[in-house]
Amino acid sequence: xxxxxxxGWGTTLGIKTLVVMGLIPVGALxxxxxxxxxxxxxxxxxxxxxxxxxxxxxxxxxxxxxxFIQKEDIIPAGADKRVFKLAPAIVVxxxxxxxxxxxxxxxxxxxxxxxxxxxxxxxxxxLSVIGVLMAGWASSNKYALLGSLRAAAQxxxxxxxxxxxxxxxxxxxxTMNLQGIVRFQADGAIFGWDGLGHPLILTxxxxxxxxxxxxxxxxxxxxxxxxxxxxxxVAGYMVEYTGFRFLFFFIGExxxxxxxxxxxATLFLGGWSLPFVxxxxxxxxxxxxxxxxxxxxxxxxxxxxxxxxxxxxxxxQLQALAWKWLIPIALVNILxxxxxxxxx
Amino acid sequence: MTTDTNPTPPTTPKLGNVAAKQVKGMLGGLGVTxxxxxKPAVTVQYPHEKEAPPTRARGVIALKEENCxxxxxxARSCPDWCIxxxxxxxxxxxxxxxxxxxxxxxxxxxxxxxALCMYxxxxxxxxxxxxxxWSPEYxxxxxxxxxxLHDKDRLGEWEATVPEAEPLELGxxxxxxxx
Numbered sequence: 073x074x075x076x077x078x079x080g081w082g083t084t085l086g087i088k089t090l091v092v093m094g095l096i097p098v099g100a101l102x103x104x105x106x107x108x109x110x111x112x113x114x115x116x117x118x119x120x121x122x123x124x125x126x127x128x129x130x131x132x133x134x135x136x137x138x139x140f141i142q143k144e145d146i147i148p149a150g151a152d153k154r155v156f157k158l159a160p161a162i163v164v165x166x167x168x169x170x171x172x173x174x175x176x177x178x179x180x181x182x183x184x185x186x187x188x189x190x191x192x193x194x195x196x197x198x199l200s201v202i203g204v205l206m207a208g209w210a211s212s213n214k215y216a217l218l219g220s221l222r223a224a225a226q227x228x229x230x231x232x233x234x235x236x237x238x239x240x241x242x243x244x245x246x247t248m249n250l251q252g253i254v255r256f257q258a259d260g261a262i263f264g265w266d267g268l269g270h271p272l273i274l275t276x277x278x279x280x281x282x283x284x285x286x287x288x289x290x291x292x293x294x295x296x297x298x299x300x301x302x303x304x305x306v307a308g309y310m311v312e313y314t315g316f317r318f319l320f321f322f323i324g325e326x327x328x329x330x331x332x333x334x335x336x337a338t339l340f341l342g343g344w345s346l347p348f349v350x351x352x353x354x355x356x357x358x359x360x361x362x363x364x365x366x367x368x369x370x371x372x373x374x375x376x377x378x379x380x381x382x383x384x385x386x387x388x389q390l391q392a393l394a395w396k397w398l399i400p401i402a403l404v405n406i407l408x409x410x411x412x413x414x415x416x
Numbered sequence: 417m418t419t420d421t422n423p424t425p426p427t428t429p430k431l432g433n434v435a436a437k438q439v440k441g442m443l444g445g446l447g448v449t450x451x452x453x454x455k456p457a458v459t460v461q462y463p464h465e466k467e468a469p470p471t472r473a474r475g476v477i478a479l480k481e482e483n484c485x486x487x488x489x490x491a492r493s494c495p496d497w498c499i500x501x502x503x504x505x506x507x508x509x510x511x512x513x514x515x516x517x518x519x520x521x522x523x524x525x526x527x528x529x530x531a532l533c534m535y536x537x538x539x540x541x542x543x544x545x546x547x548x549x550w551s552p553e554y555x556x557x558x559x560x561x562x563x564x565l566h567d568k569d570r571l572g573e574w575e576a577t578v579p580e581a582e583p584l585e586l587g588x589x590x591x592x593x594x595x
Contacts, residue, residue, distance in 0.1 A: 119457045381448075
């Protein structure tokens with residue numbers, strides 16, 4: 073059951089590339105506007121932008137983006153120019169590649185339905201560390217260097233709990249294929265009761281919590297924003313970037329938040345599937361993306377809620393949290409999941 | 417100097433209690449932000465809606481020109497030297513038949529440079545003839561800093577916005593008041 077139009081793989085690839093290239097800035101804009109501008113403002117008892125665009129300042133972020141495009145492109149004299157220019161592209165590239173395996177309906181995945189979907193998504197997500205390190209090193213600026221080293225230490229430390237948190241879900245579903253995990257949640261049953269299907273958040277709530285905390289750190293969002301701690305490092309690895317290249321980092325940050333929210337929604341909330349609707353029904357091909365988007369917004373709400381509530385941790389507290397708490401809890405979670413899987 | 421020989425030993429709280437307390441605190445924080453989100457914001461959308469300033473707000477200094485005697489006390493007391501006064505003397509006819517001609521000071525120029533003014537109010541305090549008053553008016557910004565030098569006509573317009581003085585206390589004697 074595929075779409076009726078038969079087009080070559082090259083055209084398909086081109087269309088899919090364009091769609092993903094559009095999805096990243098649009099996702100970043102939606103998250104940035106809804107949460108960064110509006111939700112944060114209301115949580116701080118203010119309104120946020122109200123005038124640009126006429127209706128609740130919807131045009132604000134687009135205007136900011138256009139402003140960044142106009143700005144002068146400055147490269148420091150001592151910078152390693154080629155690496156400096158490449159770094160933001162690599163950060164966005166890792167976001168771009170993560171979209172590839174996200175399933176949007178029973179018959180379509182954004183680009184490719186990989187059997188190692190989860191593994192692939194988490195593997196390409198760590199590409200951004202390289203971009204960040206390149207940015208920090210090539211800037212020839214001590215703040216940028218310190219910021220990028222902090223970022224590297226943080227991203228590596230939190231990669232582990234992130235992956236370990238996912239393993240619980242993978243063990244339960246018995247597959248690494250994201251489409252397969254969604255199918256498991258849509259068709260499954262909890263101890264014989266299949267009213268809701270089996271959203272993994274109900275049985276893997278520990279994994280979900282760990283995933284959210286680790287994803288927050290992977291995105292270097294507050295309370296884990298030490299790499300860009302402005303009171304200590306000005307803007308960390310982004311300090312020398314202006315204009316369009318800075319915009320790339322910004323889009324990368326929020327685009328990645330969008331994909332991580334999508335990954336969490338797919339792994340733990342049932343992705344595109346709806347309870348009470350048959351997952352094989354063709355209508356899910358049309359409803360699926362909307363359902364997934366709604367779930368992404370729900371997960372993103374949790375992420376940004378924490379982001380706007382908590383103050384920044386200290387660097388050593390950050391490392392202690394990952395190594396002393398999250399990783400042991402994740403290991404115990406895997407052990408328990410495995411034991412229960414064998415027992416039932 | 418006495419040293420406390422018997423300090424209370426630091427009690428080591430149980431790890432579980434600490435963790436519970438911390439988790440409780442963190443959830444409480446989330447609750448605060450969520451509650452605030454659903455409360456109406458305190459923002460006043462200024463150009464579209466306006467907030468009435470307090471009656472005695474120190475918005476701008478207004479001039480009641482007929483009270484001014486060009487005595488220069490305000491200009492001299494101004495810490496920023498932002499008041500510019502010019503005047504001249506004029507002869508007026510005598511009050512009584514065969515009397516001497518009177519000399520009066522006439523105000524030619526009274527400018528306050530609001531780019532320099534620091535709103536200390538010393539000029540209002542020091543004026544012996546109640547020619548200067550605080551007005552709650554606040555919308556007088558200009559596109560150019562040079563245009564913040566306002567002349568006596570503009571200062572006179574603001575006089576209309578000055579709130580009425582509080583009535584004197586019962587039994588207060590007004591000095592020099594004419595019956």
